[in-house]
Amino acid sequence: MNIIVCVKQVIDPEAPPRSFKIDAGGTRAEMQGAPPVIDPYGEFAVEAALKVKEAAGNGKITALSLGTGLLREVVKKPLAMGADALILLEDAAFAGGDGWSTASALAAAIRKTGEYDLILCGREASDTNAGQTGPGIAAILGLPCVTLVRRIDVAGDTAKVERVTSAGYEVVEVPLPAVMTVSNEIGEPRYPTIKGIMAAKKIEPVVWKPADIGIEPSQVGASGRRLKMNRLFQPVHEGKCELASGETPEEVAANLAARLREAKIF
Amino acid sequence: MSESSGVAVYGEIADGKLLPIALEGLGIGRKLADSLGQEVAAVLAGSDVAGLAAGAFAGGADRVYVVDDPLLKDYQPDAYVSVMEKVIGQVKPRVLIMGQTDVGRDLAPRLAFRLGVPVTMDCVELAIDPASGRLLQTKPVYGGNAQAVFTSDADPQMVTIRTKAMTPLQPDNSRKGEVVKIAAGLDASTIRTKLVDRVIEDVAGIRIEDADVVVAGGRGIGGAEGFAQLEELARLLRGAVGASRPPCDNGWVPDTVQIGLTGKIIAPELYIAVAISGSSQHLSGCSGAKTIVAINKDPEANIFRQARFGVVGDWKKVLPAFTARVKELMAG
Ligand SMILES: Cc1cc2nc3c(=O)[nH]c(=O)nc-3n(C[C@H](O)[C@H](O)[C@H](O)COP(=O)(O)OP(=O)(O)OC[C@H]3O[C@@H](n4cnc5c(N)ncnc54)[C@H](O)[C@@H]3O)c2cc1C
Numbered sequence: 001m002n003i004i005v006c007v008k009q010v011i012d013p014e015a016p017p018r019s020f021k022i023d024a025g026g027t028r029a030e031m032q033g034a035p036p037v038i039d040p041y042g043e044f045a046v047e048a049a050l051k052v053k054e055a056a057g058n059g060k061i062t063a064l065s066l067g068t069g070l071l072r073e074v075v076k077k078p079l080a081m082g083a084d085a086l087i088l089l090e091d092a093a094f095a096g097g098d099g100w101s102t103a104s105a106l107a108a109a110i111r112k113t114g115e116y117d118l119i120l121c122g123r124e125a126s127d128t129n130a131g132q133t134g135p136g137i138a139a140i141l142g143l144p145c146v147t148l149v150r151r152i153d154v155a156g157d158t159a160k161v162e163r164v165t166s167a168g169y170e171v172v173e174v175p176l177p178a179v180m181t182v183s184n185e186i187g188e189p190r191y192p193t194i195k196g197i198m199a200a201k202k203i204e205p206v207v208w209k210p211a212d213i214g215i216e217p218s219q220v221g222a223s224g225r226r227l228k229m230n231r232l233f234q235p236v237h238e239g240k241c242e243l244a245s246g247e248t249p250e251e252v253a254a255n256l257a258a259r260l261r262e263a264k265i266f
Numbered sequence: 267m268s269e270s271s272g273v274a275v276y277g278e279i280a281d282g283k284l285l286p287i288a289l290e291g292l293g294i295g296r297k298l299a300d301s302l303g304q305e306v307a308a309v310l311a312g313s314d315v316a317g318l319a320a321g322a323f324a325g326g327a328d329r330v331y332v333v334d335d336p337l338l339k340d341y342q343p344d345a346y347v348s349v350m351e352k353v354i355g356q357v358k359p360r361v362l363i364m365g366q367t368d369v370g371r372d373l374a375p376r377l378a379f380r381l382g383v384p385v386t387m388d389c390v391e392l393a394i395d396p397a398s399g400r401l402l403q404t405k406p407v408y409g410g411n412a413q414a415v416f417t418s419d420a421d422p423q424m425v426t427i428r429t430k431a432m433t434p435l436q437p438d439n440s441r442k443g444e445v446v447k448i449a450a451g452l453d454a455s456t457i458r459t460k461l462v463d464r465v466i467e468d469v470a471g472i473r474i475e476d477a478d479v480v481v482a483g484g485r486g487i488g489g490a491e492g493f494a495q496l497e498e499l500a501r502l503l504r505g506a507v508g509a510s511r512p513p514c515d516n517g518w519v520p521d522t523v524q525i526g527l528t529g530k531i532i533a534p535e536l537y538i539a540v541a542i543s544g545s546s547q548h549l550s551g552c553s554g555a556k557t558i559v560a561i562n563k564d565p566e567a568n569i570f571r572q573a574r575f576g577v578v579g580d581w582k583k584v585l586p587a588f589t590a591r592v593k594e595l596m597a598g
């Protein structure tokens with residue numbers, strides 16, 4: 001069982017919204033004072049990979065990450081959680097990509113790894129909120145794909161998968177190899193153990209440049225984009241909150257109810 | 267530039283009905299087509315769906331393409347991608363609009379990669395740039411902390427639209443147009459994934475998507491017992507109970523009541539957020555509410571930046587007194 005999990009380094013989406021800033025050039029965003037993290041849905045994908053490997057009793061999990069300025073302590077988190085190997089697509093040429101250039105490079109890297117039964121991505125990255133990298137990889141590699149997965153049971157060369165819907169879930173059967181995008185309903189990602197952290201320290205990531213995966217630098221990152229970003233901005237909220245007052249919580253609550261009634265809110 | 271013309275709207279169907287998102291797509295599609303001086307086409311794919319064309323015309327379509335095939339009875343990605351690829355090859359629209367739904371989330375990116383064009387998911391605003399004639403695609407990014415405007419030089423310019431972000435037209439049943447049938451031409455052997463079961467996890471009472479009042483709880487509620495108290499207030503206001511993600515992840519409430527970017531997008535008259543910090547991802551799902559009321563013990567909580575009314579305090583003390591007073595006021 002060879003499992004590839006795609007994880008991305010992102011600015012911390014759980015940092016308080018007020019620390020979110022866009023630079024003067026209007027292209028880069030940051031969370032002031034908060035270090036970058038592994039994209040949360042990528043972490044759910046790692047958890048899914050570990051569950052599948054445990055159920056199979058064997059297998060190899062390779063984490064794959066594309067980006068620039070990748071902090072080792074961040075991108076090694078999947079290893080600390082229990083993944084076996086780490087491949088980084090790290091080169092200035094990979095910067096500034098869109099769904100197309102990212103999925104193309106990831107697909108080329110996956111092809112180069114040679115053997116894969118399952119390719120897992122997050123349902124959407126916390127920065128792009130796109131949800132297209134997984135389906136994109138599937139389309140490029142000609143593989144079947146199931147999105148929004150909350151449970152994976154592998155039996156031989158097929159998987160029985162539960163897919164989250166707005167009203168419940170679907171049960172889908174898919175032949176392997178296949179691509180799946182993982183949703184949070186898969187279950188809380190496990191914390192790295194001390195043993196895991198020690199093991200991760202000893203694993204050196206493999207670093208590939210565009211040439212290593214057989215792609216021209218002009219086809220990756222910003223040069224490979226098919227979608228142009230014209231503008232990035234923070235919407236302004238004019239809202240003003242009227243706080244109810246009173247001596248005790250009970251009195252404040254009653255005053256709120258009275259105020260809402262007066263404003264004909266209910 | 268290309269021979270492409272017009273705006274195509276994917277008319278998503280469920281249980282034999284055109285979904286509201288299809289009419290929202292036709293509403294914005296009509297506007298875009300009018301500013302281009304071109305036509306709106308609706309694409310209906312499914313089994314036994316030809317009867318729905320009238321609804322698509324009433325919603326703003328000039329022409330309706332129908333692909334009717336028993337193999338399309340349930341949404342199945344391989345089949346739908348292949349059918350849509352064929353339809354788009356024939357229709358050659360300049361713009362293709364789908365909904366950010368269970369189906370759209372799955373179908374749109376796959377179709378885009380098949381067609382070799384980019385897609386912008388979850389758009390909240392669409393307009394034609396008067397200078398270039400290209401589609402300005404505005405979508406929230408960074409969980410809603412920012413918005414980005416994208417354009418593409420390739421046709422079709424593909425987008426999905428967020429639920430309730432676009433306005434449907436007033437249905438006009440006198441509108442008629444041409445219905446064009448397209449054969450699915452499906453080869454069943456190319457369908458790789460198989461739908462085995464569809465499980466509906468019904469929640470008793472009003473659905474949060476339809477409720478005028480939603481009382482929602484967050485991580486600070488602490489357990490399922492707390493949600494019983496929210497339920498009491500919701501019942502009193504004839505509303506529904508919703509939640510941020512942590513209560514769903516913790517199993518205090520069903521996953522289907524999650525509100526936000528990756529949950530449901532709702533726009534009730536009144537949204538009461540109890541012990542919810544107000545992350546941008548959560549607010550993505552409820553910022554369309556007419557009035558937001560927040561109860562949170564942290565005066566710095568982000569929810570107070572979006573709320574119109576609020577109480578800083580422990581919900582365990584505030585909520586029972588609030589509910590009791592609401593009950594009195596409603597009785598008298
Ligand atoms: C890509 C992505 C998509 C996401 N999609 C969603 C989504 O769709 N919906 C969603 O909700 N989240 C989503 N999240 C998660 C989101 O980032 C937040 O983690 C989540 O919304 C936080 O939920 P919360 O406000 O309930 O919890 P917290 O942020 O932990 O806030 C709990 C609040 O309760 C208050 N509190 C605690 N005890 C009390 C008390 N006794 N009385 C009063 N107040 C109290 C605290 O002051 C605090 O403000 C997503 C995240 C990512 C990265």
Ligand SMILES: Nc1ncnc2c1ncn2[C@@H]1O[C@H](COP(=O)(O)O)[C@@H](O)[C@H]1O
Binds near residue numbers: 128
């Ligand atoms: N640069 C990247 N490196 C590795 N994985 C990625 C990258 N970008 C996206 N992914 C994967 O694709 C998922 C969805 O990303 P997106 O399509 O951008 O929403 C993420 O959760 C990751 O699993």
